[in-house]
Amino acid sequence: xxxxxxxxxxRSYPIHIGAGLLDQPELIAAHLPQPRAAIVTNTTVAxxxxxxxxxxxxxxxxxxxxxxxPDGEQWKDWATLNQIFDSLxxxxxxxxxxxxxxxxxxxxxxxxxxxxxxxRGVPFIQVPTTLLAQVDxxxxxxxxxxxxxxxxxxxxxxxxxxxxxxxxxLHTLPARELSAGLAEVIKYGLIRxxxxxxxxxxxxxxxxxxxxxxxxxxxHHSCAVKAEIVxxxxxxxxxxxxxxxxHTFGHAxxxxxxxxxWLHGEAVAAGTVMAARLSQRLGWIGEGDAARxxxxxxxxxxxxxxxxxxxxxxxxxxxxxxxxEDGRIRFVLLRAIGESCLSADVPVELLERVLADSAG
Amino acid sequence: xxxxxxxxxxRSYPIHIGAGLLDQPELIAAHLPQPRAAIVTNTTVAxxxxxxxxxxxxxxxxxxxxxxxPDGEQWKDWATLNQIFDSLxxxxxxxxxxxxxxxxxxxxxxxxxxxxxxxRGVPFIQVPTTLLAQVDxxxxxxxxxxxxxxxxxxxxxxxxxxxxxxxxxLHTLPARELSAGLAEVIKYGLIRxxxxxxxxxxxxxxxxxxxxxxxxxxxHHSCAVKAEIVxxxxxxxxxxxxxxxxHTFGHAxxxxxxxxxWLHGEAVAAGTVMAARLSQRLGWIGEGDAARxxxxxxxxxxxxxxxxxxxxxxxxxxxxxxxxEDGRIRFVLLRAIGESCLSADVPVELLERVLADSAG
Numbered sequence: 094x095x096x097x098x099x100x101x102x103x104r105s106y107p108i109h110i111g112a113g114l115l116d117q118p119e120l121i122a123a124h125l126p127q128p129r130a131a132i133v134t135n136t137t138v139a140x141x142x143x144x145x146x147x148x149x150x151x152x153x154x155x156x157x158x159x160x161x162x163p164d165g166e167q168w169k170d171w172a173t174l175n176q177i178f179d180s181l182x183x184x185x186x187x188x189x190x191x192x193x194x195x196x197x198x199x200x201x202x203x204x205x206x207x208x209x210x211x212x213r214g215v216p217f218i219q220v221p222t223t224l225l226a227q228v229d230x231x232x233x234x235x236x237x238x239x240x241x242x243x244x245x246x247x248x249x250x251x252x253x254x255x256x257x258x259x260x261x262x263l264h265t266l267p268a269r270e271l272s273a274g275l276a277e278v279i280k281y282g283l284i285r286x287x288x289x290x291x292x293x294x295x296x297x298x299x300x301x302x303x304x305x306x307x308x309x310x311x312x313h314h315s316c317a318v319k320a321e322i323v324x325x326x327x328x329x330x331x332x333x334x335x336x337x338x339x340h341t342f343g344h345a346x347x348x349x350x351x352x353x354x355w356l357h358g359e360a361v362a363a364g365t366v367m368a369a370r371l372s373q374r375l376g377w378i379g380e381g382d383a384a385r386x387x388x389x390x391x392x393x394x395x396x397x398x399x400x401x402x403x404x405x406x407x408x409x410x411x412x413x414x415x416x417x418e419d420g421r422i423r424f425v426l427l428r429a430i431g432e433s434c435l436s437a438d439v440p441v442e443l444l445e446r447v448l449a450d451s452a453g
Numbered sequence: 454x455x456x457x458x459x460x461x462x463x464r465s466y467p468i469h470i471g472a473g474l475l476d477q478p479e480l481i482a483a484h485l486p487q488p489r490a491a492i493v494t495n496t497t498v499a500x501x502x503x504x505x506x507x508x509x510x511x512x513x514x515x516x517x518x519x520x521x522x523p524d525g526e527q528w529k530d531w532a533t534l535n536q537i538f539d540s541l542x543x544x545x546x547x548x549x550x551x552x553x554x555x556x557x558x559x560x561x562x563x564x565x566x567x568x569x570x571x572x573r574g575v576p577f578i579q580v581p582t583t584l585l586a587q588v589d590x591x592x593x594x595x596x597x598x599x600x601x602x603x604x605x606x607x608x609x610x611x612x613x614x615x616x617x618x619x620x621x622x623l624h625t626l627p628a629r630e631l632s633a634g635l636a637e638v639i640k641y642g643l644i645r646x647x648x649x650x651x652x653x654x655x656x657x658x659x660x661x662x663x664x665x666x667x668x669x670x671x672x673h674h675s676c677a678v679k680a681e682i683v684x685x686x687x688x689x690x691x692x693x694x695x696x697x698x699x700h701t702f703g704h705a706x707x708x709x710x711x712x713x714x715w716l717h718g719e720a721v722a723a724g725t726v727m728a729a730r731l732s733q734r735l736g737w738i739g740e741g742d743a744a745r746x747x748x749x750x751x752x753x754x755x756x757x758x759x760x761x762x763x764x765x766x767x768x769x770x771x772x773x774x775x776x777x778e779d780g781r782i783r784f785v786l787l788r789a790i791g792e793s794c795l796s797a798d799v800p801v802e803l804l805e806r807v808l809a810d811s812a813g
Contacts, residue, residue: 178600213597214609248570248572
């Protein structure tokens with residue numbers, strides 16, 4: 094097991110990464126302020142891991158409530174959130190009852206937001222079971238739900254007490270979802286670490302074959318980059334926005350295609366290639382780098398271009414991005430592989446050319 | 454104008470109290486990070502003050518969105534909260550757009566919670582127009598909505614950037630609501646300041662006649678007590694719970710009678726008398742003090758006893774209190790007028806006797 098820490102003063106917390114962690118419930122029990130927990134999961138993950146985790150905690154004297162939600166991004170809404178609140182209230186869960194999110198990004202975002210709001214805040218723990226959740230959404234405290242007018246529009250910055258990433262759970266993950274998680278792994282290399290990007294180019298096959306050592310390395314490295322950025326800018330007033338490479342385009346794709354039809358990671362992959370093309374149009378990176386970025390997406394089993402969308406659909410989707418300031422879309426762009434920046438000064442004609450090219 | 458500060462480090466904020474403050478929009482404009490604000494109010498307050506506040510801000514170059522909600526505690530729910538989100542999204546409000554709550558406690562709680570969640574947090578300002586909101590709900594950062602199973606069950610601790618309490622607005626407040634606010638004013642004397650309690654006994658008529666000097670004194674004193682307690686315990690892990698004197702019984706009354714039938718302050722008044730009677734049963738205060746507390750409630754135009762409720766209804770309502778820990782109800786009780794404490798050790802038979810007496 095490897096452990097690293099997200100350094101946020103008295104709200105700091107550990108991330109444990111390794112195989113077989115679900116069978117070490119003492120790692121969770123040590124963080125509970127009262128011997129009570131509500132495990133929130135979904136109908137896909139529940140048959141795989143819920144009984145095991147719940148039994149392990151109960152064996153440690155923990156009273157466990159089980160909350161099983163429907164599976165899918167389309168359920169990341171008010172109604173499902175209220176389902177969590179209804180269960181917590183029906184079971185008289187209290188301010189010291191800990192919510193445990195067992196699942197992927199949707200379960201983590203919903204559970205974290207429920208923990209932020211229930212009785213104005215109760216403790217929570219992330220047990221991510223998808224690669225995307227292990228390297229990205231479970232770390233850093235972004236929680237929330239979607240709104241018909243935009244993704245993740247409603248939510249909270251609310252940190253977990255612990256993140257427990259058991260790499261064994263990736264063996265039950267569909268290959269398409271593993272690839273979606275790799276999009277975020279690739280992102281960390283692109284925004285901050287050319288060496289890691291090179292390592293990914295070399296080791297993509299090992300990752301897709303679920304080589305344990307490669308997985309732990311990639312997850313640890315990804316979480317370390319994210320933890321460092323979050324520690325410096327918890328509420329995204331500056332540098333944290335770099336973690337959104339590919340997301341401005343990506344959110345527009347997800348919104349236009351209907352949540353859940355394109356996986357988040359797939360939309361981010363296509364969006365990242367578009368951000369690279371925009372950086373290239375600005376003269377910041379060369380054709381060779383842009384091609385490497387498209388190539389690594391393909392080697393990860395990801396799309397390297399977006400679906401065909403009208404320019405107005407793109408513009409509407411991007412205007413809803415949370416990074417918009419004074420009406421201007423702010424893009425995360427690349428100065429080089431491993432070096433990113435935030436820009437609100439992209440000439441509209443360049444943007445339109447990238448949108449037009451992507452449709453070809 | 455009098456000003457005091459809620460000391461919370463870099464999240465500290467001023468409370469301005471005085472007559473005519475609504476006509477000084479520069480007080481608000483100075484706190485806006487971008488010249489954009491969304492004023493949230495209700496159908497009762499809007500015709501009285503919305504145009505004036507909006508026009509004043511616009512004259513300072515502020516782009517103002519107006520959001521008018523239905524009036525009443527029964528609207529403090531998901532659906533109304535979503536109405537705010539819908540408007541904010543439709544108007545492309547951004548992370549630096551400030552929400553301004555213009556109204557009483559319901560508007561303030563809804564707006565504050567909307568600000569806490571919209572794009573994971575935007576700035577907000579409280580402009581309370583009821584006495585209850587000016588002395589209590591607008592200060593300290595408690596925001597939230599009700600759930601069918603309990604009051605304020607869903608919410609956030611989220612601090613405003615500024616509280617602007619214009620005493621002129623109390624001239625349009627129904628007498629019943631003024632009295633409801635006085636319940637919270639009396640509470641501050643009871644939990645912490647016997648001298649202020651004595652001043653209230655002497656000056657109740659001036660307050661009910663809206664004497665400006667008396668109002669400013671009472672509001673300033675109330676906010677000062679609350680600000681001191683909140684600064685020491687923002688998230689209610691200890692001392693802050695003392696502010697809930699009368700609220701455990703009070704919430705059960707509100708919940709049993711249907712939100713909005715008993716005003717919050719009325720329920721708190723009756724609940725405070727019950728807490729006094731329970732303190733008396735424990736031998737902590739004498740019959741004389743308990744009688745003084747019932748008397749000041751009557752002189753403020755408030756009920757000094759609860760509606761008749763079955764014991765099971767009481768117990769169910771009180772079990773949902775957010776102060777419950779390990780299944781035990783924790784009461785705020787009085788050691789003397791001006792001295793309060795939190796107790797989880799109330800013998801059930803004493804509690805039941807107080808409940809039985811109150812029905813008589």
